[in-house]
Amino acid sequence: MPSPARRREIGGLLIVSTVVTAMSLLVSVPANATTTATTASATATTSATATTSATATTSASDETADEIEGETEGAAEAGTASEAAAVDEAAGVPLTELGTDAYANATSQHGTQAGPDTFQSGTTIVVAQQAGRFFDGGASGIAFAASPDNGATWTKGVLPGITGFGGGPYQRVSDPSVAYDARHGVWLISSLAMTGTGGTAVLTSRSADGGLTWGGPVTTAVAGSGDLDKSWIACDNTPASPYYGRCHTAFDDNGAGNAIRMARSSDGGLTWTVTGTSATGLGGQPVVRPDGTVVVPYLGADGQIRSFRSRDGGVTWSASVLVAVMQRHTVAGGLRATPLPSVDTDAAGNVYVVWHDCRFQYGCAGNDIVLSKSATGADWDDVLRVTDGDGDHFIPGLGVDRASYGTTARLALTYYRYPDPACTAATCRLTVAFISSTNGGASWSAPRELYGPMAPDWLANTTQGRMVGDYISTSVVPGGNAFPAFIAATASTGGAFDMRTYTVTGGLPITDGGIAPLSVEAPIASGETGPGLPLTAR
Numbered sequence: 001m002p003s004p005a006r007r008r009e010i011g012g013l014l015i016v017s018t019v020v021t022a023m024s025l026l027v028s029v030p031a032n033a034t035t036t037a038t039t040a041s042a043t044a045t046t047s048a049t050a051t052t053s054a055t056a057t058t059s060a061s062d063e064t065a066d067e068i069e070g071e072t073e074g075a076a077e078a079g080t081a082s083e084a085a086a087v088d089e090a091a092g093v094p095l096t097e098l099g100t101d102a103y104a105n106a107t108s109q110h111g112t113q114a115g116p117d118t119f120q121s122g123t124t125i126v127v128a129q130q131a132g133r134f135f136d137g138g139a140s141g142i143a144f145a146a147s148p149d150n151g152a153t154w155t156k157g158v159l160p161g162i163t164g165f166g167g168g169p170y171q172r173v174s175d176p177s178v179a180y181d182a183r184h185g186v187w188l189i190s191s192l193a194m195t196g197t198g199g200t201a202v203l204t205s206r207s208a209d210g211g212l213t214w215g216g217p218v219t220t221a222v223a224g225s226g227d228l229d230k231s232w233i234a235c236d237n238t239p240a241s242p243y244y245g246r247c248h249t250a251f252d253d254n255g256a257g258n259a260i261r262m263a264r265s266s267d268g269g270l271t272w273t274v275t276g277t278s279a280t281g282l283g284g285q286p287v288v289r290p291d292g293t294v295v296v297p298y299l300g301a302d303g304q305i306r307s308f309r310s311r312d313g314g315v316t317w318s319a320s321v322l323v324a325v326m327q328r329h330t331v332a333g334g335l336r337a338t339p340l341p342s343v344d345t346d347a348a349g350n351v352y353v354v355w356h357d358c359r360f361q362y363g364c365a366g367n368d369i370v371l372s373k374s375a376t377g378a379d380w381d382d383v384l385r386v387t388d389g390d391g392d393h394f395i396p397g398l399g400v401d402r403a404s405y406g407t408t409a410r411l412a413l414t415y416y417r418y419p420d421p422a423c424t425a426a427t428c429r430l431t432v433a434f435i436s437s438t439n440g441g442a443s444w445s446a447p448r449e450l451y452g453p454m455a456p457d458w459l460a461n462t463t464q465g466r467m468v469g470d471y472i473s474t475s476v477v478p479g480g481n482a483f484p485a486f487i488a489a490t491a492s493t494g495g496a497f498d499m500r501t502y503t504v505t506g507g508l509p510i511t512d513g514g515i516a517p518l519s520v521e522a523p524i525a526s527g528e529t530g531p532g533l534p535l536t537a538r
Contacts, residue, residue, distance in 0.1 A: 278319055
């Protein structure tokens, strides 16, 4: 478990509750290894013979394609929040571990996780993230964690039937995103299946029991001669909407100039219909307004943040409109930091989009997290800076309380940060921070540090640099706390990484410190227009 060297004070209770029953996690390891059954604890493990909510089975086989045997309904493990909380005594910050790399294959970077996404509905929170990153793209599998009681207890496991390490046909997988279909009562995780380094198919995994167990994936789209990338899923959960129960998945075809495609399903993700759009870019993130309008902000191929929408349930799509021309500082330390947008909506259908941008720092010396919003998805407000301008801020994950709206909308934002934007690979120190707003983004709390510092070489290596993920995530319980999901790491030991996904135990209260955002009307300084797309976001 990473032991943070520096954290700020965060209030929170250590919650004790009952254990959630879960299925077994089956792990094959070399004969000379010791196998333990890991609970949701971030601080301890128990032996496989102890009484726990999950069991591990030892096999004498060498590392083969069945290091992880995917159960038909998904392997899982569970624990109480008291087991799951690791408390730094000096800072008083309890963290709950949401996942580790359970794979043991030598072909990927063992002990790595990346790119968590979350979604909250009712009393359930589901998290998904990559596990076992490959240097040249993708991961050994997709790990998940699910809480049926808004973060009090968690069940963890891996999605079955995708890669050969989990009983599936594909070599790698990437880009998990989570949604809930209220009409059909099913949780969905979209992922990008890969053969070698190419995007072969977009898949959808389904759970009918609140994310505790998962079946084998359904094919959403097949690449054919293309090369798919960066899928994201959302569902229409407003009963009054004419398209209630329709889900939408965005993805792009890297082999066709990053043409963005959309897929829709009206039967809980069992079958999908793919349509084209006129947009080209990466990282399209659909959200659905209460009237059924689907809005998809994305990173354009020209370095612009743009969006398009559908008002007929995803049958046809509008031309894209400009949200903002991005201005970007290249993140130091050899860190992979793709400037993808993060998007959410409030109860009235206002759409909020954030990304990292350097326009407010003199000479474009560092990035801030900036915000634009729209009442309809057709026109967008001026860009506002919401972070404090001190340091370099990047890879944001925005969450909105979907029971709030307008001038009382409750927003929560998690992001990574360098205190020194001009650091080097040897001197950069990465931290995780959190801010919130109780008035729709009109003012914000002071930043609260959740974890760090981390050195870049503690992180998974990729062809595009060291990686915590192309995104981070925050979900908000209506009227309650925010639950960020982020990557925390310590120095690797014995050649193995120690990167894990965490949240703050019990969540974080949404407060407002009265810090007004800086308007684009009076920027400190304007930087140069940022470069266009990276090669991929796998």
